[in-house]
Amino acid sequence: MKPYDFKEIEPRWQDFWRREGLFAAGPAGPRPDRYLLMMFPYPSGTLHVGHGRNYIMGDALCRFMKMRGDNVLAPMGWDAFGLPAENHAIAKGVHPADSTRANIDRMREQFREWGIVYDWDREIASCHPGFYRWTQWIFMRMYERGLAYRKRADVNWCPSCKTVLANEQVIEGACERCGHAVDQRELEQWFLRITDYAQRLLDDLDHLIHWPERVKLMQANWIGRSEGVELDFPVVGEEAGEPLKVFTTRPDTIYGATFMAVAPEHPRLAGLVAGRPEEEAVTAFARDVRRESSFARAAGLVEKRGMFTGRFAVNPFSGEKVPIWTANFVLTSYGTGAIMAVPAHDQRDLEFARAHHLPVRIVIRGAEGPADAAALSEAFTADGTMVDSGPWSGLPNREGVERLMAHAEEQGFGRRQVNYRLRDWLISRQRYWGTPIPIIYCDACGEVPVPEESLPVRLPREVEFRPTGDSPLASSPEFVAVDCPRCGRPGRRETDTMDTFVDSSWYFLRFVSPRLETGPFDSGEANRWLPVDQYIGGIEHAILHLLYARFVTKFLHDEGWINFTEPFARLFTQGMITYPAARCPRHGWVAPEEVKDGLCPRGGEKVEVSVQSMSKSKLNVVAPASIIERFGADTERVFTLFMAPPERESEWSDEGVRGASRFLNRVWRLVQETAAALRTGAGAPTVLAMAGAPEAASGGHAELRRQTHHVIRKVTADVGENLHLNTAVAALMEFSNFLGGYLEATPRREWDEGGIARALRAFVQLLHPFAPHITEELWQDLGGTGSILSAAWPTWDEAALAREEVTLVVTVNGKVRAKVTVAAAASEDEVRRAALGEARIAEILAGRAPRKVIVVPGRLVNLVV
RNA sequence: GCGAAAGUGGCGGAACUGGCAGACGCGCUGGAUUUAGGAUCCAGUGGGGCAUCCCCGUGGGGGUUCGAAUCCCCCCUUUCGCACCA
Numbered sequence: 013m014k015p016y017d018f019k020e021i022e023p024r025w026q027d028f029w030r031r032e033g034l035f036a037a038g039p040a041g042p043r044p045d046r047y048l049l050m051m052f053p054y055p056s057g058t059l060h061v062g063h064g065r066n067y068i069m070g071d072a073l074c075r076f077m078k079m080r081g082d083n084v085l086a087p088m089g090w091d092a093f094g095l096p097a098e099n100h101a102i103a104k105g106v107h108p109a110d111s112t113r114a115n116i117d118r119m120r121e122q123f124r125e126w127g128i129v130y131d132w133d134r135e136i137a138s139c140h141p142g143f144y145r146w147t148q149w150i151f152m153r154m155y156e157r158g159l160a161y162r163k164r165a166d167v168n169w170c171p172s173c174k175t176v177l178a179n180e181q182v183i184e185g186a187c188e189r190c191g192h193a194v195d196q197r198e199l200e201q202w203f204l205r206i207t208d209y210a211q212r213l214l215d216d217l218d219h220l221i222h223w224p225e226r227v228k229l230m231q232a233n234w235i236g237r238s239e240g241v242e243l244d245f246p247v248v249g250e251e252a253g254e255p256l257k258v259f260t261t262r263p264d265t266i267y268g269a270t271f272m273a274v275a276p277e278h279p280r281l282a283g284l285v286a287g288r289p290e291e292e293a294v295t296a297f298a299r300d301v302r303r304e305s306s307f308a309r310a311a312g313l314v315e316k317r318g319m320f321t322g323r324f325a326v327n328p329f330s331g332e333k334v335p336i337w338t339a340n341f342v343l344t345s346y347g348t349g350a351i352m353a354v355p356a357h358d359q360r361d362l363e364f365a366r367a368h369h370l371p372v373r374i375v376i377r378g379a380e381g382p383a384d385a386a387a388l389s390e391a392f393t394a395d396g397t398m399v400d401s402g403p404w405s406g407l408p409n410r411e412g413v414e415r416l417m418a419h420a421e422e423q424g425f426g427r428r429q430v431n432y433r434l435r436d437w438l439i440s441r442q443r444y445w446g447t448p449i450p451i452i453y454c455d456a457c458g459e460v461p462v463p464e465e466s467l468p469v470r471l472p473r474e475v476e477f478r479p480t481g482d483s484p485l486a487s488s489p490e491f492v493a494v495d496c497p498r499c500g501r502p503g504r505r506e507t508d509t510m511d512t513f514v515d516s517s518w519y520f521l522r523f524v525s526p527r528l529e530t531g532p533f534d535s536g537e538a539n540r541w542l543p544v545d546q547y548i549g550g551i552e553h554a555i556l557h558l559l560y561a562r563f564v565t566k567f568l569h570d571e572g573w574i575n576f577t578e579p580f581a582r583l584f585t586q587g588m589i590t591y592p593a594a595r596c597p598r599h600g601w602v603a604p605e606e607v608k609d610g611l612c613p614r615g616g617e618k619v620e621v622s623v624q625s626m627s628k629s630k631l632n633v634v635a636p637a638s639i640i641e642r643f644g645a646d647t648e649r650v651f652t653l654f655m656a657p658p659e660r661e662s663e664w665s666d667e668g669v670r671g672a673s674r675f676l677n678r679v680w681r682l683v684q685e686t687a688a689a690l691r692t693g694a695g696a697p698t699v700l701a702m703a704g705a706p707e708a709a710s711g712g713h714a715e716l717r718r719q720t721h722h723v724i725r726k727v728t729a730d731v732g733e734n735l736h737l738n739t740a741v742a743a744l745m746e747f748s749n750f751l752g753g754y755l756e757a758t759p760r761r762e763w764d765e766g767g768i769a770r771a772l773r774a775f776v777q778l779l780h781p782f783a784p785h786i787t788e789e790l791w792q793d794l795g796g797t798g799s800i801l802s803a804a805w806p807t808w809d810e811a812a813l814a815r816e817e818v819t820l821v822v823t824v825n826g827k828v829r830a831k832v833t834v835a836a837a838a839s840e841d842e843v844r845r846a847a848l849g850e851a852r853i854a855e856i857l858a859g860r861a862p863r864k865v866i867v868v869p870g871r872l873v874n875l876v877v
Numbered sequence: 878g879c880g881a882a883a884g885u886g887g888c889g890g891a892a893c894u895g896g897c898a899g900a901c902g903c904g905c906u907g908g909a910u911u912u913a914g915g916a917u918c919c920a921g922u923g924g925g926g927c928a929u930c931c932c933c934g935u936g937g938g939g940g941u942u943c944g945a946a947u948c949c950c951c952c953c954u955u956u957c958g959c960a961c962c963a
Contacts, residue, residue, distance in 0.1 A: 225881080226881065226957080230880095233879095260963060348963095353963085354963090555958090654889095660889095662890095663888095667888095667903050667904070668889070670903085674902095675902085738891090738901085743900090821897045826896095868896055872897075872944090
């Protein structure tokens with residue numbers, strides 16, 4: 013028997029796949045088109061086994077679909093712009109274009125070593141002018157529709173990365189990339205008007221039935237729709253002027269509004285206190301709050317502070333005068349930047365009222381209170397009946413919400429309004445390595461878009477890109493200086509670049525016609541392939557990338573470029589792979605393999621070992637090369653898919669890898685030895701030829717046939733329907749255990765040769781998506797010609813799964829007491845008699861007749877005594 | 878605080894629509910074989926009385942049911958998301 017020499021086998025088949033071009037998507041035809049997409053990676057250089065999970069799973073699905081006869085589009089590309097490449101370039105003095113290219117080459121090679129195959133003819137990179145030209149083009153289309161615009165605004169600024177960030181890139185007040193605290197700066201920035209699509213982005217989540225609930229929920233929360241009413245509160249002394257506007261979802265509590273509060277940044281604040289005794293203190297307070305860490309303030313970590321302005325406003329419902337305060341817990345970014353405060357029914361308002369001795373008035377009461385406003389320590393936010401609310405008293409508060417909103421509209425002092433938490437998408441970045449924003453400023457014409465025929469606006473190579481806070485492109489006079497396309501006079505280019513999420517918001521469309529010169533994508537091809545049938549990626553993109561991609565898709569749909577409104581029909585978010593990491597209190601992360609007796613190799617301090625997601629910075633990555641070297645790529649693949657359900661976070665286990673290796677070695681021996689035993693001589697037919705013999709009534713070998721059909725059904729369903737790849741591998745292990753046992757227990761002369769040949773054929777095919785190299789090799793040894801991928805996926809026959817006899821569990825009062833074997837077709841009555849006839853059961857019953865007998869066909873008999 | 882998901886052997890995890898809990902694998906124990914290796918093979922492996930019989934057992938407590946890991950109620954824990962959103 014030839015040995016399982018994976019080091020020889022694997023590269024050979026990798027070359028074969030590449031040479032044969034088996035993975036190029038075909039033209040439209042009778043086979044169903046399927047678009048399978050892995051989130052395109054950022055080319056960071058080296059991939060670890062955690063990255064592998066995503067791509068190995070995708071490759072297994074891709075192979076499965078191909079074998080089932082689908083016409084599969086499985087492309088790969090590179091999310092190649094972005095800060096890490098630029099930071100790395102600054103640190104190492106390499107140009108980001110060069111390091112990115114080198115990284116891409118290395119990663120492409122790693123994919124090959126994993127046995128992962130893509131339609132490489134469609135490869136794209138977002139940093140290539142042939143790609144970003146169309147990123148700019150999409151920006152221009154949005155600009156024409158007023159969906160891309162520039163405004164001066166308070167924006168998130170990361171002092172460490174020296175760039176602005178989108179709201180979505182600020183995590184707990186810190187920069188998503190570097191973890192540095194983010195502050196606010198007022199800057200002129202480019203935005204995309206995603207808020208115009210807020211409602212549709214929310215509504216269409218309902219149609220995404222194959223998306224994880226979790227992701228949809230996160231998006232819905234992020235969009236954050238709330239329905240309410242905007243109410244006018246006239247300012248006392250300025251009755252003729254603009255009233256203060258507040259937004260509330262609880263107009264039913266308005267009779268309990270004992271004060272108002274405006275944000276310290278509110279544009280009316282200065283006017284309200286101008287020339288008054290409070291002016292100085294209020295102005296100082298406002299300045300003070302603006303200096304407060306925006307992160308702490310937005311997170312509600314700072315104490316609620318405020319100051320009375322000395323002014324009053326009139327409650328439009330009650331006519332009551334209420335004091336106007338300014339308070340740090342009121343945000344300009346939501347609603348109108350001013351609130352009516354109802355301490356009895358809002359916790360924040362209550363805390364503020366208590367701190368500043370403002371009145372608390374209960375206007376909603378449930379069955380059990382609250383009764384005493386003075387004693388109230390927690391705001392009452394449940395439903396109840398309106399009290400102390402003028403003509404509305406006695407109404408259930410839910411009804412009150414409706415009635416008061418209607419009344420406010422009739423009277424003209426209020427308007428129903430829907431508010432969203434979602435903000436417009438801030439896309440300009442003051443960094444070098446990104447898509448230039450194609451706008452020219454002209455003193456005469458103002459903001460002028462770069463004409464389509466002048467795209468792409470190329471990113472110049474020789475630029476000082478060390479971050480200073482100004483856009484690096486501004487330091488390149490050749491880039492900046494340009495004639496105004498409209499009037500021809502000297503103008504200057506926009507020097508900000510786009511957020512990389514703009515690139516990734518449409519890349520999946522480029523794959524359908526990656527070299528098209530006349531547009532970003534061919535509409536016919538896009539409509540043919542999309543929406544993506546299966547999208548696979550990390551949960552970390554649940555909001556950002558997936559929301560932006562949905563937005564851009566809807567926009568392109570509205571422009572008539574595509575006929576679908578959602579980009580990804582089915583989404584799968586796979587879990588991270590974790591591994592122990594060691595952290596020294598003085599030296600930070602240290603390599604876990606260097607830790608001796610729990611002590612830091614550098615200083616001897618006690619290190620803390622914890623399981624962390626794999627990352628280069630935590631020094632806890634497992635390199636695929638080390639696994640491939642020792643066990644082969646197929647072993648890594650099998651273990652990766654077997655270790656846990658793919659959506660779950662899971663710890664890498666070196667012992668587990670050995671288990672996968674043992675399995676493949678057993679498979680090798682089993683198939684080789686059995687094939688050799690089947691082929692009795694040089695002239696004998698191949699195993700595959702033997703398997704092609706008509707299905708015989710196999711009599712005593714029915715179990716072999718049954719198990720074969722069972723594993724075909726199980727693997728097909730697990731992979732094709734549920735993505736339960738771990739249980740599919742388990743089923744294959746079980747089957748190989750069964751087959752080994754069967755062959756050992758059956759003398760050679762009694763072998764059901766056709767049945768064994770069919771079992772081997774099906775088994776090798778079913779295993780292929782998981783372990784492609786070894787199965788191609790075994791396929792050859794079974795007599796296959798060409799790739800196993802070209803052979804039709806095995807099918808099963810439900811009839812073959814049926815047993816003639818079934819073993820039923822007999823339970824007494826729900827406890828298992830015996831087993832009986834009856835004919836599968838036995839009637840309920842026969843089953844009952846068989847159960848009662850069982851010696852052990854008769855013993856337990858001791859002559860008593862069961863009160864009740866429940867027969868579950870094919871499963872059990874339960875006797876109630 | 879709000880929202881969501883999840884708690885099953887020493888470990889990763891199985892279990893269709895409520896029907897034998899612990900598939901498969903790791904680890905462990907014993908044995909075989911071996912030029913002793915991270916090889917291979919066989920047997921065992923939830924806990925307990927340890928006897929092939931019984932009891933207990935899916936985070937805790939209650940309930941529905943002939944029967945509950947699965948359904949319902951209460952509680953605990955963990956993880957994740959959002960977080961002063963008016």
